[in-house]
Amino acid sequence: MARDKKPRLGKGEDPLLGKDVLDTLLRTLEIDLKEPRYGLSASWEEIVGPEISPHVKVVDIRHGSLVLRADHPSWANLVLLQKKRIVKAVRDRYPSLGIRTLHVLGA
Secondary structure, three states, X not given: OOXXXXXXXXXXXXXXXXXXXXXXXXXXXXXXXXXXXXXXXXXXXXXXXXXXXXXXXXXEEEOOEEEEEXXXXXXXXXXXXXXXXXXXXXXXXXHHHOOOEEEEEOO
């Protein structure tokens, strides 16, 4: 079997673990999860819960507003019902982002 000449990230014949691949990718893209914007996305499930997080994603932060996108209007409504709690959780965890409100875009 012919071997390709691409450089490998693993040592020898052993592949890297998933965590090591992710760490390498994040370093290559210069993404620091300690930076609040990235940390917010990484901790989104903890903030909104496992039921909402697959259906509502962080899109942007603009002028003190957390911009979200929901995959269905029902999920958007559910987030809006919890708006005060979510904004408080984000502000408590990431005060440097200056989040004062949130907006949900539809699918």
